[in-house]
Amino acid sequence: MISSIDIDHKCYIPLQIPRHDAKTSRKNIIKETCKHFLMSLVKVAAGIGAVVVILLAVLVLYTATKPSLTVKSVEVTDVESKPPEVLGLHYPAIRILFKTDKYPVKFYLMTPEGDMINSYEAKLPEETAYLAIGKPWENIVGSRSYVVKAFIEEKEVFRREVNVKGLSGSARVLNVSIGTELYPNLSGVKSIPEPVINKILIEVENSGDVPLYLSSSVLSADGNPLVFKPSKVAIMPGSREKVELSIPWVIYLDKRHVFTVSIPGIGNSSYTAEPLRPEVRVESVGLRPNYIPGLRNAPPVGYFLDNVTITVRNTEAYPISFLHNFEVYVGDKKAIVFPPDIFLNPGEERTLTITCDLYVEKKPSEVRVKLYGTEVAYQVP
Numbered sequence: 199m200i201s202s203i204d205i206d207h208k209c210y211i212p213l214q215i216p217r218h219d220a221k222t223s224r225k226n227i228i229k230e231t232c233k234h235f236l237m238s239l240v241k242v243a244a245g246i247g248a249v250v251v252i253l254l255a256v257l258v259l260y261t262a263t264k265p266s267l268t269v270k271s272v273e274v275t276d277v278e279s280k281p282p283e284v285l286g287l288h289y290p291a292i293r294i295l296f297k298t299d300k301y302p303v304k305f306y307l308m309t310p311e312g313d314m315i316n317s318y319e320a321k322l323p324e325e326t327a328y329l330a331i332g333k334p335w336e337n338i339v340g341s342r343s344y345v346v347k348a349f350i351e352e353k354e355v356f357r358r359e360v361n362v363k364g365l366s367g368s369a370r371v372l373n374v375s376i377g378t379e380l381y382p383n384l385s386g387v388k389s390i391p392e393p394v395i396n397k398i399l400i401e402v403e404n405s406g407d408v409p410l411y412l413s414s415s416v417l418s419a420d421g422n423p424l425v426f427k428p429s430k431v432a433i434m435p436g437s438r439e440k441v442e443l444s445i446p447w448v449i450y451l452d453k454r455h456v457f458t459v460s461i462p463g464i465g466n467s468s469y470t471a472e473p474l475r476p477e478v479r480v481e482s483v484g485l486r487p488n489y490i491p492g493l494r495n496a497p498p499v500g501y502f503l504d505n506v507t508i509t510v511r512n513t514e515a516y517p518i519s520f521l522h523n524f525e526v527y528v529g530d531k532k533a534i535v536f537p538p539d540i541f542l543n544p545g546e547e548r549t550l551t552i553t554c555d556l557y558v559e560k561k562p563s564e565v566r567v568k569l570y571g572t573e574v575a576y577q578v579p
Contacts, residue, residue: 265298265299265300265350265351265353265355266298266299266300266355267296267297267298267303267348267350267355267356268296268297268298269294269295269296269348269356269358270295270296270297271293271294271295272292272293272294272346272358272360273292273293274290274291274292274293274331274360274362274407274408274409274435275290275291275292275293275409275434276288276289276290276291276409276411276431276432276434277289277291277293277328277330279334287334287335288334288335288409288411288413288431288432289328289330289331289332289333289334289335289336290330290331290332290336290337290338290408290409290411291328291329291330291331292307292328292329292331292344292346292360293326293327293328294326294327294328294329294346294348295325295326296320296325296326296327296348296356297325298325298350300350300351301320301321301322301324302319302320302321302322302350303319303320303327303348303349303350303355304317304318304319304320304348304349304350305317305318305319305320305327305329305346305347305348306329306346306347306348306349307329307330307331307344307345307346308344308345308346308347309343309344309345310343310344310345310359312345315329315331315344316329316330316331317329329346331344331362335411335413335414335431336411336414337365337408337409337410337411337414337461337462337463338362338364338365338408339364339365339462339463340364340463341361341362341363341364342361342362342364343359343360343361343362344359344360344361344362345357345358345359345360346358346359346360362407362408363406363407364406364407364408364463365404365406365408365410365462365463365464366404366405366406366463366464367402367403367404367405367406367410367433367464368402368403368405368464368465369400369401369402369403369415369459369461369464369465369466369467370400370401370402370467371398371399371400371457371458371459371467371468371469372399372400372401372440372469373399373469374395374397374398374399374457374469374471375395375396375397375398375399375442376393376394376395376396376451376516377393377394377395377396377397378391378392378393378394378516378517379391379392379394379448380392381519381521383539384539390519390521390539390540390541391516391517391519391541392448392450392517392519392521392522392541393451393474393514393516393517393518394448394449394450394451395445395448395449395450395451395455395471396444396445396448396449397442397443397444397445398417398426398442398443398445398457398459398469399440399441399442399443400440400441400443400459400467401438401439401440401441402433402438402439402440402441402461402464403433403437403438404433404434404435404436404437404438405435405436406435406463407435408435409432409433409434409435410432410433410434410461410464411431411432412428412430412431412432412433412441412443412461413428413431414461414462415459415460415461415462416458416459416460417443417445417457417458417459417460418457418458418460419449419455419456419457420455420456421456421458424445425445425446426443426444426445426446427443427444427446428441428442428443428444429441429442429443429444443459450522450523451471451473451474451523451570451571452473452474452522452523452570452571453473453571454470454471454472454473454571455470455471456468456469456470456471457469457470457471472571473570473571474514474516474518474523474570474571474572475513475514475570475571475572476510476511476512476513476514476518476542476569476570476572477510477511477513477572478508478509478510478567478569478572478574479508479509479510479574480506480507480508480565480567480574480575480576481507481508481509481549482506482507482576483503483505483506483507483565483576483578484503484504484505484506484507484551484554485501485502485503485504485561485562485578486501486502486503486504487500487501487502487561488500488501488502488557498561499559500557500558500559500560501557501558501559501560501561501562502555502556502557503526503528503533503554503555503556503557503558503562503565504553504554504555505551505552505553505554506526506551506552506554506565506567506576507549507550507551507552508549508550508552508567508569509547509548509549509550510542510547510548510549510550510569511542511545511546511547512542512543512544512545512546512547513544513545514544515544516544517541517542517543517544518541518542518569518570519537519539519540519541519542520537520538520540520541520550520552520569521537521539523568523569523570524537524552524567524568524569525567525568525569526552526554526556526565526566526567526568527565527566527567527568528556528558528562528564528565528566529558529562531556531558532556533554533555533556534554534555534556535552535553535554535555536552536553536554536555537552538550538552561578562578563577563578564576564577564578565578
């Protein structure tokens with residue numbers, strides 16, 4: 199008598215075989231057996247369906263509550279500091295643009311070996327995170343590798359490797375900018391204009407994949423470092439820009455100056471600025487012999503240079519003065535001069551007698567006069 203049916207050797211369906219006697223026909227027995235079999239099969243199917251429904255419900259619930267983070271982009275850029283940090287600092291950083299349905303999101307910047315470099319916790323409604331990869335205004339020279347990770351509720355939801363090649367490019371000093379400083383006259387009024395170099399113009403190309411910070415560069419004039427302020431803080435990758443470097447103190451145009459810009463990871467560039475060269479002609483010099491009192495007939499024991507008379511024509515595009523750039527020499531001795539508080543506009547010409555003070559033991563054969571970059575010699579008769 200059959201009491202159960204083995205379905206594919208895995209599922210056993212018990213059967214209730216109806217009692218029968220000798221009078222029960224074989225046809226009726228088979229009919230009743232099939233009926234009980236079908237009823238048992240329906241019950242098993244109903245049980246399996248309930249299990250499937252429960253599993254689907256659990257899956258939907260898990261999906262609905264699982265943290266979701268969509269990262270739109272990860273790139274190296276420049277970022278400016280914000281409170282509580284000191285304002286105005288600029289860093290090379292990795293910027294992450296993201297979307298999420300759960301906050302906070304904790305971002306970590308790590309080395310490939312797993313050492314943490316930096317971290318940031320993004321809170322609602324932030325959708326941008328920055329992870330600094332260097333110090334303020336640091337130019338990243340040479341290749342580096344990083345790992346960016348993101349966690350929500352202590353679960354890692356994002357991981358990406360970021361490789362940078364570092365800084366590369368070129369720099370070129372194009373020119374200098376000449377401005378005008380006003381100096382006081384004898385009355386104390388600032389009315390005497392003086393042309394000075396106050397800016398250096400450079401062109402910079404960044405062909406690397408990290409920001410280029412000019413504040414990390416070195417600017418020098420004639421080998422001496424200069425403090426400067428760039429008109430642009432960072433040159434971004436793929437950019438070529440012209441930048442002005444403003445210098446806080448004056449550099450007179452009295453001689454040739456060599457300016458050099460040195461950018462780590464890029465190289466050096468130099469520019470020579472020529473001095474102004476107005477036309478100068480010495481008309482005469484005032485030499486006064488020095489006699490020993492009471493010995494007027496004796497030869498003099500020396501000479502005083504009292505003044506020089508010059509004619510100056512300003513051939514430059516800027517006004518010129520005599521305050522800082524006029525010098526008189528006898529041999530290697532420099533005279534004390536008392537320059538007039540006047541200036542000459544472009545194209546203007548004037549003849550001036552300028553008071554000097556210098557003692558020499560012998561009558562000089564030559565007196566040299568220097569105004570800006572122009573130097574002339576006068577042969578004493």
